[in-house]
Amino acid sequence: MNIHIYYGGRGIIDDPTQYVIGRMQSILEELRVNVTRYNLIDYKNTITTLPQTLKDADGIILATTVEWYGIGGYMQQFLDACWLFGDKEKISKIYMCPVVMSTTYGEREAKLNLATAWEILGGLPCSGICGYIDSTITLEMNQQYQLIIEKKTENLYRTINQRMASFPASNQAVRQKVNIPKDISLTPQETEQFAKYVADDSYVQKQKEDIQELTDYFKGMMEQSTEDSSEEYIAAFRSHFHPIAGFQADYCFIIEGKDSHLILQVDGPRLEVSYGTMENPHVEMNIGRTLMEDIIHGRMTFQRAFMSGATTRGDFKALRTLDQLFLFQS
Numbered sequence: 001m002n003i004h005i006y007y008g009g010r011g012i013i014d015d016p017t018q019y020v021i022g023r024m025q026s027i028l029e030e031l032r033v034n035v036t037r038y039n040l041i042d043y044k045n046t047i048t049t050l051p052q053t054l055k056d057a058d059g060i061i062l063a064t065t066v067e068w069y070g071i072g073g074y075m076q077q078f079l080d081a082c083w084l085f086g087d088k089e090k091i092s093k094i095y096m097c098p099v100v101m102s103t104t105y106g107e108r109e110a111k112l113n114l115a116t117a118w119e120i121l122g123g124l125p126c127s128g129i130c131g132y133i134d135s136t137i138t139l140e141m142n143q144q145y146q147l148i149i150e151k152k153t154e155n156l157y158r159t160i161n162q163r164m165a166s167f168p169a170s171n172q173a174v175r176q177k178v179n180i181p182k183d184i185s186l187t188p189q190e191t192e193q194f195a196k197y198v199a200d201d202s203y204v205q206k207q208k209e210d211i212q213e214l215t216d217y218f219k220g221m222m223e224q225s226t227e228d229s230s231e232e233y234i235a236a237f238r239s240h241f242h243p244i245a246g247f248q249a250d251y252c253f254i255i256e257g258k259d260s261h262l263i264l265q266v267d268g269p270r271l272e273v274s275y276g277t278m279e280n281p282h283v284e285m286n287i288g289r290t291l292m293e294d295i296i297h298g299r300m301t302f303q304r305a306f307m308s309g310a311t312t313r314g315d316f317k318a319l320r321t322l323d324q325l326f327l328f329q330s
Contacts, residue, residue, distance in 0.1 A: 001160060003028055004057045005037040006050070008064035008075030016101040016133035017065040019140070020149055024061065024099070027153040040074035047077045051086035059095040059126075059160040062114050066102035071110045079117045091123045097156045098128035107132055119169045126159050127152065233262060234273045236296045240326045243269040247325075249318040252281040256288045266325060283314040283322070298329040 005025060009015050025035045036053075043050055054060070064075045082091065098114035100107045111130040118125045129152050131145075139145050158164075233255075243266070251264040260275035285302075287310045294300035302322040306312050312319060 001032075001058050001157075002034045002036070002056050003059045003061065003156075003160070004053060005035065005061045005063060006040060006075070006078060007037065008040045008062070008072050008078065010065075010067075010072075011039060011041055014136050015065050016103070016136050016139055017063050017099060019136045020099055020101060020129060021061060021063045023146070023149050024153045024156075027150055028157065031154075031157050033157065040078055044074060044077075047074065048081045048085060050078055051082045054082075054086060054090055054094060057094055059097070059156065061097045061099055061156075062118070063099040064110065064114075066100060066104060066106045066110050068104055069106060071100070071113055075114075079121075082121055086121065088122050091121050093124075095124045095126050095156070095160050097126045097152070098130070100128070100130040102130070102132045103134060105132075124166060126156055233292065233296060234275075236328075237264060237273050237326060238271065240328050241271045242325060242327050243271070244321065244324060245269075247321065249283065249315070249321065250278060250281040251318070251322065252278045252284045253292070254284065254286045255292055256286075281314065282318040283312065285319075286311040295328055301329070302326075 005021050007017070007021060009017050011018070021037070025037065028035050038050060038053065040047060040050075062075065064071045066072075070076075096114075096118040098111045098118075100111040100114065102110070107130040111128050115125040115128065129149065133139055246268060248267045251266070253262040253264070255262055258275070261277055263272075263274050263276055263278050263281075265272040285306070287305060291300060291305050291308065291310055295302060295305060300308075303320060306319060
């Protein structure tokens, strides 16, 4: 029988969880169980590869310490890695015993979180150990506590050895129906290799650089597109301008989908065309892009666009003059 212990605490000397799992390991080894311990803090840069160590496990112990709130970052990372890279078929056959000691409030919630997480992964949770212990000496000197640890360890051994069945949990039913992770069509070997890549800092850094390079490339394309858009219609108005001697007017076109307004400033033979804003133009027209395209290509006049529903305000004499100033029709 193989049992793995995954310890998610910080490894401080007076950590009561370390004492409990150390005692459990001694009892299991007396029962001729092969016990392997993984201190997650020692694998903090390669936690994504640890789910592969579950392959030869008949049962596991997930142990952590509540020092201020929750199960801690290392244990959460390990469970995340099991969800993303673990062999769900193998996990479904593994019994898990949660061990949570607390030096503050929250050991019961943390124990429940570990059991719930393992159920959602598809595994088999066992009865675990949790308690509030302010000092490791309290555990060492209290015979009743020692007896609890021994009995819980023996129950874990018996459960795994006899492959005891358990009623299905609603967490597993929900996972099967609506909480199925996205299938990325990887074999277990490919998943293992992918987990190694994720744990490789140089590989991850290279991926980030590639993503940044692509981001900059597409950002440049968008900026180029924006620059091209900022020149839209300007050349058409300049090339079709037919000045009227002594005529002066300012036009503002609010074109659908554009952040800036198209500004035409006519002063006799002079024409200035640009995008921006203008206060109190002689004519202001709200016009759809389709209508503007029809005008530019000679299929529509400004007067007909006004009659078709383009909202216009200002000097209507200046509006009528637009079709004389810009002869788009061939």
